[in-house]
Amino acid sequence: MTVWKRCSSSDPGNEGPALFLDRDGVVIVDRGYLSDPDQVELLPGVAETMRAAADDGYLLIGVSNQSGLGRGLFTAGDLGRVMARLDQLLAREGTGFNGFYYCPHIPQKGCRCRKPATGLFDEAAESCRWDPTRSWVVGDKISDVAFGQKGGWGRSWCAPATAPNMRTR
Numbered sequence: 001m002t003v004w005k006r007c008s009s010s011d012p013g014n015e016g017p018a019l020f021l022d023r024d025g026v027v028i029v030d031r032g033y034l035s036d037p038d039q040v041e042l043l044p045g046v047a048e049t050m051r052a053a054a055d056d057g058y059l060l061i062g063v064s065n066q067s068g069l070g071r072g073l074f075t076a077g078d079l080g081r082v083m084a085r086l087d088q089l090l091a092r093e094g095t096g097f098n099g100f101y102y103c104p105h106i107p108q109k110g111c112r113c114r115k116p117a118t119g120l121f122d123e124a125a126e127s128c129r130w131d132p133t134r135s136w137v138v139g140d141k142i143s144d145v146a147f148g149q150k151g152g153w154g155r156s157w158c159a160p161a162t163a164p165n166m167r168t169r
Helices: 046-055 076-092 119-125 142-150
Strands: 002-005 018-021 059-065 099-103 136-139 156-158
Touching: 002 076, 018 046, 046 059, 046 076, 059 119, 099 119, 136 142
Parallel strands: 018 059, 018 136, 059 099, 136 156
Antiparallel strands: 002 099
């Protein structure tokens, strides 16, 4: 597994809630194996929802399978530019991830970090703490829901990419 941004000890979340968000189809438009930063587009309502969650004390942690790396469809440099663009767009909207963790492997590798395996949770837990009973996993695929369930949480939500706003208060 690989880290784009590691939670720091100064981040809030001392056993508070966390919101684990998949990237493609949840935070940004899913364009397949995205390698062009100019194609990064936030989904409507996402920045507002992330800001509201952060204001409510949630850590915002990104978790994403990025098998395009393992398939050779884009490079680590391409992924870095896409992630930098995502960070830039979120910052313009007054929000951003406290941490972001991804799996670069193809599904056939059988690694411990590809969702629904829990390696991304394990990696995030090395640098930030959260209360799983008050936390959520939001994804757009059944593997995201299974990821949350394998992590010991019943709070997983499969959001269609067309959902206008994830906020459910």
